Amino acid sequence: MIADYYISSPGRADHTDIAPLFPAGTQAVAESLNIISAWPGYKFTSLLNLSGAAKHIGVAEVYYKQEAERFGLNSFKALGGAYAVCRVLMQAIASKTGTFPPVSDILEGKYKNITEQIVVCCATDGNHGRSVAWGAQKLGCRSVIYIHETVSENRGKAIAAFGAEVIRTKGNYDDAVRYAGQQAEQNGWTVVSDTSYEGYTEIPGWIMQGYGVIAAETIEQLNGIRPTHVFLQAGVGGFAAAILSYLADYYGAEAPHVIITEPSEAACILKSARAGHYESVTGELDTIMAGLACGEPSGIALPELLAGSSAFVAITDESVKEAMRGLARGYNGDAPITVGESGVAGFATLLTIMAEQSEAAEKLRQALTLGPDSRVLLIGTEGDTDPDLYRHIISGADHG
Numbered sequence: 001m002i003a004d005y006y007i008s009s010p011g012r013a014d015h016t017d018i019a020p021l022f023p024a025g026t027q028a029v030a031e032s033l034n035i036i037s038a039w040p041g042y043k044f045t046s047l048l049n050l051s052g053a054a055k056h057i058g059v060a061e062v063y064y065k066q067e068a069e070r071f072g073l074n075s076f077k078a079l080g081g082a083y084a085v086c087r088v089l090m091q092a093i094a095s096k097t098g099t100f101p102p103v104s105d106i107l108e109g110k111y112k113n114i115t116e117q118i119v120v121c122c123a124t125d126g127n128h129g130r131s132v133a134w135g136a137q138k139l140g141c142r143s144v145i146y147i148h149e150t151v152s153e154n155r156g157k158a159i160a161a162f163g164a165e166v167i168r169t170k171g172n173y174d175d176a177v178r179y180a181g182q183q184a185e186q187n188g189w190t191v192v193s194d195t196s197y198e199g200y201t202e203i204p205g206w207i208m209q210g211y212g213v214i215a216a217e218t219i220e221q222l223n224g225i226r227p228t229h230v231f232l233q234a235g236v237g238g239f240a241a242a243i244l245s246y247l248a249d250y251y252g253a254e255a256p257h258v259i260i261t262e263p264s265e266a267a268c269i270l271k272s273a274r275a276g277h278y279e280s281v282t283g284e285l286d287t288i289m290a291g292l293a294c295g296e297p298s299g300i301a302l303p304e305l306l307a308g309s310s311a312f313v314a315i316t317d318e319s320v321k322e323a324m325r326g327l328a329r330g331y332n333g334d335a336p337i338t339v340g341e342s343g344v345a346g347f348a349t350l351l352t353i354m355a356e357q358s359e360a361a362e363k364l365r366q367a368l369t370l371g372p373d374s375r376v377l378l379i380g381t382e383g384d385t386d387p388d389l390y391r392h393i394i395s396g397a398d399h400g
Ligand SMILES: Cc1ncc(COP(=O)(O)O)c(C=O)c1O
Pocket: 075, 125, 127, 128, 194, 233, 234, 235, 236, 237, 238, 239, 240, 290, 291, 292, 294, 342, 343, 381, 382
């Protein structure tokens, strides 16, 4: 169900009092792609053409970028956290030796004496921490990852499997972010956070440049076909802002409509869009969309999202479950897709807007000219990152 929505006027530079910065434009992403494509195991993730889903929904095309394939980590996140760990280490090595080392030298352990002195830490609701831990293990430094109260045991174990020290903290994600910052300061560690706050922008900027690789690959795979709409799920907004910046830079005036989607319990970007400035949401942020359960937007992501998005939609957990089950079955002969609760949110929003008989859905369809001619791009940002929860939802055991 559409729990809340906000449609912004097209172009909208006039709407907000904060200006966009273009953190993941084509040039910045060329740099991250250059480094990431040198990692062992790098390859494009699949771009699926879900013709059965398109027919079911009532649009011309549904393109689905399958990020569950990314580096065997079951989510897109390695492009951000692990990439930022890589940049942190490159910078540390350069400051000691005077030259930026190639990634291959770090991976081979040539700078072990420097890297093993470095500790990276972060707060996570699962996927980001897994990516930082994976990067740290591969590149030879230590990682300490903070998980908050409601992060599942399975997600904690998956992070520890990459050699990280996993520590559970009190409160929600945003509290864990603050705690990680304090611990880093006390211990001389480096915070590798996917969200930016005052005075902390460089590392989250790298993370967004890493995410931009998804957009660069997608444009190549689309081979000249221009999507008309892109639905992007947002937690702190870094992922969505990265894709949006790249598409806006690449397509210019021809850029597709961007629709930002969030859980109804944690719709801080929607709230900010409506206000025209930074707003946060507090409380338990209780949703099955664990990766999107963030109440405080990333400072460098928000300006992009406010300036470049056409609509902001908050959806319920029920819509997400329905979309997961639909993709698991496969629509009209499409191959089944395993997608997690946060990863499916964009698809779930498209499905809901097109199917729901409500004033909100009707207004969104009209404002976005979403219909039979639309070519929609979705990014399935994760697979079954919590397999027990996934099975539970798919089996319908919760009757949701
Ligand atoms: C699967 C998945 N999709 C999307 C996001 C949203 O990313 P961001 O927090 O940068 O908005 C996350 C964040 O953890 C995630 O885990």
